[in-house]
Amino acid sequence: MNENLLGFLEKLYDNSSEAIFFFNQEGKTLYMNEAAKSIMAADVYEQLLAGREGAICRICRGFTSEEEQRTCVACYMSDPAMEVSSFQVYFETEGRGMIPYSASIETIDEERGIRVFMLRDLTEQQRTQEELHQKLMLKRVIKAQEDERKRISRELHDSVAQEMLSSLVDLRVLKYMNLDEEAMKKLRQTEGSLMRLLDDIRHLSVELRPATLDDLGLEAAFRTHFKSIEKNYGIAVHFHPELESKRYDSEIETVVYRVCQEAVFNAVKYAGVDEIIVRLHEADGSLHLRVADDGVGFDVEDGTPIGTGLGHYGMRERADLVEGKLAIRSEPGKGTVVELAVPVEREDGR
Amino acid sequence: MEDRITFNFQREIERLRSLCGADYVALATVQPAERRFELKWTHVAGNLTDRHRRIKLQSGKGVAGLVFKTGKALFVADAEMELGKENLYQYPITVAEKLVSFGAIPLYKYNRVGGVLLIGSRKKDGLTEEHFREFRDHVGTEFGPFYSKEMVKE
Numbered sequence: 001m002n003e004n005l006l007g008f009l010e011k012l013y014d015n016s017s018e019a020i021f022f023f024n025q026e027g028k029t030l031y032m033n034e035a036a037k038s039i040m041a042a043d044v045y046e047q048l049l050a051g052r053e054g055a056i057c058r059i060c061r062g063f064t065s066e067e068e069q070r071t072c073v074a075c076y077m078s079d080p081a082m083e084v085s086s087f088q089v090y091f092e093t094e095g096r097g098m099i100p101y102s103a104s105i106e107t108i109d110e111e112r113g114i115r116v117f118m119l120r121d122l123t124e125q126q127r128t129q130e131e132l133h134q135k136l137m138l139k140r141v142i143k144a145q146e147d148e149r150k151r152i153s154r155e156l157h158d159s160v161a162q163e164m165l166s167s168l169v170d171l172r173v174l175k176y177m178n179l180d181e182e183a184m185k186k187l188r189q190t191e192g193s194l195m196r197l198l199d200d201i202r203h204l205s206v207e208l209r210p211a212t213l214d215d216l217g218l219e220a221a222f223r224t225h226f227k228s229i230e231k232n233y234g235i236a237v238h239f240h241p242e243l244e245s246k247r248y249d250s251e252i253e254t255v256v257y258r259v260c261q262e263a264v265f266n267a268v269k270y271a272g273v274d275e276i277i278v279r280l281h282e283a284d285g286s287l288h289l290r291v292a293d294d295g296v297g298f299d300v301e302d303g304t305p306i307g308t309g310l311g312h313y314g315m316r317e318r319a320d321l322v323e324g325k326l327a328i329r330s331e332p333g334k335g336t337v338v339e340l341a342v343p344v345e346r347e348d349g350r
Numbered sequence: 351m352e353d354r355i356t357f358n359f360q361r362e363i364e365r366l367r368s369l370c371g372a373d374y375v376a377l378a379t380v381q382p383a384e385r386r387f388e389l390k391w392t393h394v395a396g397n398l399t400d401r402h403r404r405i406k407l408q409s410g411k412g413v414a415g416l417v418f419k420t421g422k423a424l425f426v427a428d429a430e431m432e433l434g435k436e437n438l439y440q441y442p443i444t445v446a447e448k449l450v451s452f453g454a455i456p457l458y459k460y461n462r463v464g465g466v467l468l469i470g471s472r473k474k475d476g477l478t479e480e481h482f483r484e485f486r487d488h489v490g491t492e493f494g495p496f497y498s499k500e501m502v503k504e
Binding site: 203234 | 404412
């Protein structure tokens, strides 16, 4: 072996952030590097070097098997024949608490049974992975919820409402059958009740998920929604769409619709205003939504939410799904502005 | 508005308001079929804003919608306490007019609720159950084309 490689190996051993241990046939620690030393308490280090049995177990918190997150069953350390190139193990480190490591254990000297055990910190990677996983799950949950809402909404609209409508038509036929005044009066009342019921079902369907969002796009869906806000809560929503009925990816439209719905609803509930301004426009390759009121406002920094606190969280999560940016600006007494910017590909602008 | 010729709703609710010394009295009526039977506050007295004009309620929604649906009188002594601060927005007329205590009764026409009469105060306990009973006595059994069912002795 040439001089240089030895030097490099030595440097690797000394300077690597990976913890490197050398064990002999009996499982006693022969050497360990600085990185290994740094993760354990001084007394454990002493014990390990002294070759005390089970010293490593004092800081080891088990490895991940198919059955368990952390286990000692069939520990790789105890079986000298075991050759595992990669597994996950947890160590109780000095000062940093329990940390997940990617570990490998290999025999590097058959004759003397020398094995090397290496640990690579996985904290960062695991966090990234968890975040990715969570995002993915959330995306699926939101999609499942939207799909389910869409299904029920369609069912109500296409099936239940249709049936009801045909009953209503049947009922109207009765009007031409020479009924006496008393029966006619009753008939008109029943007709009224049925019509009201039909309206209720349609409202329910729109509330779940407006079919107009899929069929006609954001502008039409917003118009209907704001009209119902005005009717139900006596609050006027001034809507300024500047999109010329342009359509976007269904996922983007859904996010923009839901975020706007939430922002407007928050204003209805908490702002104490009777006017809300909503602007929708496209600029710099992004779709911009702006919901503004000049109501009571709130302290953005204050962590304690007025409502469930899920509203803002939900808006952010939804915005995240389409790489959108959400900004909430507010101050007590100075109103609230919610802005969402979602990048939209130019070439996809159907 | 054609009812105005035979019965002046506006004058009636203003009379009721001064008789009861209430902050606010309003009448919601069911709109005809072509207006999809929405409930609208058609006549108000003592209003702070004109927000009531925007409100068009579905059955079961808001104060009027609730009374319309159940056909029963509704009395709330302390809106924030009884309805919950979180849910107040679902009763837009109370928010718009800052009503704290209020009561509402159904008005019948052909055995159906055709209107809802609301009386409210902007003070806590400004309208007590006793006041509400007096109000109902003032309304009596007949109110224009409507009648107040619970007053009718079987």
